Amino acid sequence: MAVPASVVVPIRTNPPTQTLQTYLLAAERATGRDATRSLSWIVSAISSAAKTIAARLRTAGIEGNLGAIGQVNVQGETQQALDVIANEVLIHELQSREGVVVLGSEENDELLVVDGAHASGGRYSVLFDPLDGSSNLDVGGSVGTIFSLYEVSAGDELALLPGRRQVAAGYVLYGPSTIFVMTLGRGVDMFILDPAVGNFIKTPDPLRIPAQGRSYSVNEANVDSFPAGYQRFLAACRRQGYASRYAGAMVADVHRVLLQGGVFLYPPTAKTPQGKLRLMYEANPMAWVLEQAGGAGSTGHGAILDVQPESLHQRVPVILGSPCDVAALLAELARGE
Ligand code: FDP
Numbered sequence: 001m002a003v004p005a006s007v008v009v010p011i012r013t014n015p016p017t018q019t020l021q022t023y024l025l026a027a028e029r030a031t032g033r034d035a036t037r038s039l040s041w042i043v044s045a046i047s048s049a050a051k052t053i054a055a056r057l058r059t060a061g062i063e064g065n066l067g068a069i070g071q072v073n074v075q076g077e078t079q080q081a082l083d084v085i086a087n088e089v090l091i092h093e094l095q096s097r098e099g100v101v102v103l104g105s106e107e108n109d110e111l112l113v114v115d116g117a118h119a120s121g122g123r124y125s126v127l128f129d130p131l132d133g134s135s136n137l138d139v140g141g142s143v144g145t146i147f148s149l150y151e152v153s154a155g156d157e158l159a160l161l162p163g164r165r166q167v168a169a170g171y172v173l174y175g176p177s178t179i180f181v182m183t184l185g186r187g188v189d190m191f192i193l194d195p196a197v198g199n200f201i202k203t204p205d206p207l208r209i210p211a212q213g214r215s216y217s218v219n220e221a222n223v224d225s226f227p228a229g230y231q232r233f234l235a236a237c238r239r240q241g242y243a244s245r246y247a248g249a250m251v252a253d254v255h256r257v258l259l260q261g262g263v264f265l266y267p268p269t270a271k272t273p274q275g276k277l278r279l280m281y282e283a284n285p286m287a288w289v290l291e292q293a294g295g296a297g298s299t300g301h302g303a304i305l306d307v308q309p310e311s312l313h314q315r316v317p318v319i320l321g322s323p324c325d326v327a328a329l330l331a332e333l334a335r336g337e
Helices: 020-031 038-058 081-095 134-139 220-225 228-239 250-260 279-292 323-334
Strands: 068-072 078-080 100-105 124-132 143-151 166-174 178-183 188-194 199-202 215-217 263-266 296-298 318-321
Touching: 020 038, 020 188, 020 199, 038 081, 038 100, 038 124, 038 143, 038 166, 038 178, 038 188, 068 081, 078 081, 078 134, 081 100, 081 124, 081 134, 100 279, 124 134, 124 279, 134 143, 143 250, 143 279, 166 250, 166 279, 178 250, 178 279, 215 250, 220 228, 228 323, 250 263, 250 279, 250 318, 263 323, 279 296, 279 318, 296 323, 318 323
Parallel strands: 100 124, 215 263
Antiparallel strands: 068 078, 124 143, 143 166, 166 178, 178 188, 188 199, 263 318, 296 318
């Protein structure tokens, strides 16, 4: 029997919440780019790994997982126990997902080809920095995970592609809350982990970086060895009353710039003439996120996303930020370094 309209009581609800999973499914339907769903399946594996990493970070001090383990990675950097744990968690989550054929990590010398990889649709390489900013670990500071996905052609899985070819990229910030920020090339969205239910919940609006900020983020202790254009730019910022903000973890520093505007820099220095940050799993994904949010990403000589990669672990100078701030710095660099 039909219920008379007069007794249908409208239910009052809060604004609908969207989880990362429903977002990925909707995005996939909208683009229709991957009938096999493997792209969203892979991003979902990264979000799953992020929840595990966040949990391991919370209890690391209790479990005795802080501190170095005495090994040095391919970058010549001392590995922390949590670098290794985060790397294992990501590899474990990703290696069995349909579509993943190659993995590349800051913590592994070479690209890892996934044994028995199967893909009925897209074939993807996933590059990541499992735990960025690891010098913050022992002091309870913010750290992050950065990821970058490319569709690769059969027979050419090991080719490294420029950042412009990314099909998904983003980062996870482990701070007071666990924040997942990503782009699929149609803007940038942010999700916050609700630890009570284990879901990443989407924040209402896509992220747009302010056209100009009031702070810069750089390791200022290196300023004497920066090229002159960087020094002039920073001096001009100080004259204009900019604040200096530096957490020492790229994810935390770039996240601040994305939300509040300004500029993040890792210039060439005497010690690191190509800069310190890695193109494939630090600079490229962050640059794409910033560009998708209306910002800019440059090496000082051109767009980060246009750099033709030569090796998995290559370094590039990094300038990321609000379009006006990046333009002001590039103008100084053009006047001569
Ligand atoms: P870390 O070595 O602690 O992992 O990529 C590495 C990185 O941190 C970035 O997260 C950070 O922005 C930068 O290095 C910090 O380097 P400095 O200590 O030279 O400032």
